[in-house]
Amino acid sequence: MGKIVVTGYGVKAPKTNNIEQFLSNLKKGVCCLESITDLSPNGEETIIGRINGSLQEQETDKRFKRYPRVTLLGMSAGKEALDKAYLSGFSDKRVGVFIGTSLGAMGEMAFQESIIQIHQDKYREIPINFSHIVNYHSITSGIAHFLGAKGITKTITTGCTSSLEAIQDAMVYLTSGEIDIAIVGGTDSLVDKMATYGFAKTKAIALNQTLADGAIPFSQRSSGFAISEGSGVVILEREESALKRNVPILGEIENIVSNNDGVSIYTLDNTGEQMLNALNEVIRGRKPDYINSQALGINTNDRIEERCSKELFNHEVPYSSIKSMIGNPYGAIGILQVISSLLSINHGFIPPTIRTSKEGFEEMNIVQETRFQEVNEVAVTNHGHGGNNACAYIKRYR
Secondary structure, X not given: OOOEEEEEEEEEEOOEOOHXXXXXXXXXXXXXXXXXXXXXXXXXXXXXXXXXXXXXXXXXXXXXXXXXXXXXXXXXXXXXXXXXXXXXXXXXOOEEEEEEOOOOOOOOHHHHHHHHHHHOOOHHHOOOOHHHHOOHHHHHHHHHHHHOOOOEEEEEOEOEOHHHHHHHHHHHHHHHOOOOEEEEEEEEOOOOHHHHHHHHHOOOOOOOOOOOOOOOOOOOOOOOOOEEOEEEEEEEEEHHHHHHHOOOOOEEEEEEEEEEOOOOOXXXXXXXXXXXXXXXXXXXXXXXXXXXXXXXXXXXXXXXXXXXXXXHXXXXXXXXXXXXHHOEOHHHHHHHHHHHHHHHHHHOOEOOXXXXXXXXXXXXXXXXXXXXXXXXXXXXXXXXXXXXXXXXXXXOOO
16 A cells, blocks of 8 residues: 655644644644633633634635535635645546534534524524535535535544544545545534533533633643634645655655444543554554644543553653644544644654643653654544544654
């Protein structure tokens, strides 16, 4: 099997409007989160990550005025990725589009208002785009249309692992020769009371925690994650295709392994056995330069990372979590972890896990300040609501 390489990437994330800004924030360890009080039941502090920049032509073009925000984010990240890959048309290419999303467009105001109108039997007030808002695949179709792709189009929804497993699916199509180029990404945008109330009910996020204590990976004081929005897209090709096009190769996706905890959706696998198995399979006995970790400030998840660090690496391999900077944008986080790993490789640094004191995780080799060094291989860990685990191995292209 030939190498699967990355030739382009694009990003939209909290306080991050493009790749250059993402690189700068990662290097400097910028906190892109904020604490607000208008989403909680009684004015408690809630930690969130919002995208404040414009979506340029996606917002001003009348053709897209009915598109949900989650689709517009994917369109913006996808356009940047194609530009970075020097792709402007696909007349001679077989293209596949693979987009991961966890919550789809349910954060749209039109969706929430429609639910009320349905229960009130207000048939004529239902917006014409309602059927597309509730259809997750319309997100991918909208992104594909905007980018000019008409081939294989797939939507993957496996919780927070969605975009990492989208890469896994795309690699199958590329290695089989069914497509020449894969546009792969993730997009999610649900930062509202629905998310706050829902995740607070399950104790996945904490109400009344400040940025000093909450949504901090590898900290026993943290009582939950930060809800955020974001989108990321990468362009994948077979090595020979990229070389033929004579474009810069940004890195290699060597392998992605996924599985499921196999427990009831109303319980958690506190042992982390399946995450351990997935990471063990993807590293194949190697020690990567660091682990781009799924740790997000939920004690159960972070303790699983601690177990993997001890049993697989004896705490010798550095761990870092970008969620300390951008929060957890659901199904988009996996692709953003991959892109941040590629930036690490190409610019020689390990991003820090900011805001943590390592309290309760003192034995782990946690990167707290940016480490400038050569980076050749990175392992990514990712866990999703519903029990899926996904791990990736990213390498410098040689």
